Each structure stands twice: as C-alpha cells, then as structure tokens.
Amino acid sequence: MEPASDSDIRGTWGTLLLPIQSDDSICWTRLAGEIDSLIAAGVDGIYSNGTACEFHAQSEAEFDRIHHLLAEKCETAGIAWQAGASHMCAQTSLDRVRRAAFLKPSAIQVILPDWYPVSDEEAVRFLARVAAEAAGVPLVLYNPPHAKRSLTPADFGILARAVPALAGVKVAHSGADWCSEFLRLAPGLALFVPGHELASGIMHGAHGAYSNVACLSPAGAVRWNRQMSSDPAGALDLEARIGQFFAEHVLPFRRERGISSPGLDKLLAAIGGWADVGTRLRWPYSWIPEVEAVRLRPAARERLPELFAE
16 A cells, blocks of 8 residues: 555544454454444544554464454555554564554554653654654554653654654644644644544644544544534534533543543444444453443434434
C-alpha cells in the first residue's frame, strides 16, 4: 500500500479488538470476521495494536499473524490500514516496526518508551531510529491518557521538526485552546482526537479519530463523521448524547470496578453487536460480563438511534 501523507490520515478509523477464548488464546476466525465487518462498514481505515487491541499482551508470533491477516484483507479490499508497533520496551517496539514496515502499511503507530519517561532528546532519538527502520512508511505517535510523559503542543512541534517522517498524532486532548496551539506549533501533523469528541474536535481543526465510537458502531461512526460536514449542529448534539451515555453507562465500570480501556472498548463492541468480539480480556486483566452489554443495548439504541440506523 502507498505510504500515507499527513493529508491522507483523516476521518474515522476502526480498531482491531482481540477475540479472546476461554483458554486465553486468540480466535483467529472471529478476528478475520471482525476485519470483514469493519471493511463493510466503510471506515476510512483500520488500525491494529492500539490500547484496545491489547498490544501489551501479545507474543511476537501473534503480532506477526495479526498483521499478516490485516494486511492481506485490507490490501484485497483496497482500504487503508495502519500497523501498531507500540511496546513499552524500545527494543521490542523497534523490532515490531521493522517487521510491520515489510508489510507496507499506510503508516505505523508507536508510543514513546514507557517504563521510564523519556526526555526531549531521548524522544527524538527514539523516533529518529524508528523512522529509519520504517523505511519510508510514515509514523503516527500515540500519546495516551495514561502515558508517563504527557506531550504538549510545543513538544509535538519539536518532534515534528526533528523527525520529518512523523505524519500524525493521537492525543487525549481536544479542547479549542489546546487544538489551536497544536495547529500553530505543529502545523504539518494530522491531529486525531478521542472518538467521542470528534464533532467538536473537527470544529477545532482536528483531522479525525481512531474511534471508540467505531467500537460501538463502525457504520454509525462513519455516518456521524459525514454529518459533521452536512449538519454540524446535529453532529454536536449527537456528541453530547454519546458523552452522556458513556458517563452514565460505560465509565462507571472504570470508576467502580477498575476496568481498563480495552475492557470498556470491548463492552462497546458487545453493545453494538456488529462483530463477534466478546468482552473477555487477556490474563490478568478483568473484563465486563457480556450480560452487561445485553442490559445496556436498549439504552444505547434509545439514546443514540443515529448510530444504529439501518
């Protein structure tokens, strides 16, 4: 696939979620069906090995099998895809980058080394080496909410100037002031904001989302993205209702039970019912029983009917 430019990295992207069986193994048949469903939904692209894909809980053999499957299906369908090569260990991440680059994705996503926070100099050193190993495949830097180092717009500007291969970023911020500063200090980078804040993020200059709303309904998330151009007021109204649904029905599982982000994303997919993902996480992490998804399904369809329209 042709490498992406920053202008190509935009829109609503769907994430892979690992279907985990009772013996803690990945169900490859269900994963293949999930990819088919994302392609059929019309998302702008599919990405692997973000937090929702449990990149931290994969063997290297599993990493390779996931990416060969994703590459084959996306290349056949002619849909853009990004390989997640993130790992807490810089050496492991670099090796994943080498193997992912061989498959020629549109871009490669990485996080900064995460056991101990990196300095500015170390961050540049890491990304420069990653860019060299990526061999012309652009990079997307993921700075999640729980990262040891929370990057500022100025930090992103420094990294963009030092490492031209950096084409985009995924961040936890989407406020007007933050986005304005980012666009001023790092104008060459595609800005991806949280999926449930995409309508307001687009208004503030963002380019898209690696979308948790697509976890709930990939086809609905695509329609919502289009609505942001045709009916921005309606899109903002839907954003508010998505936020309310998450606050009332999804985030309590984090506050009260300590469920991680992958667990919440799998709950959303089970509520949406668009693929046979399941809610189980890999050991040792706790997950939300599927009966909770069944309980919440009517509330989601009542509160957010646009996401589930045929």
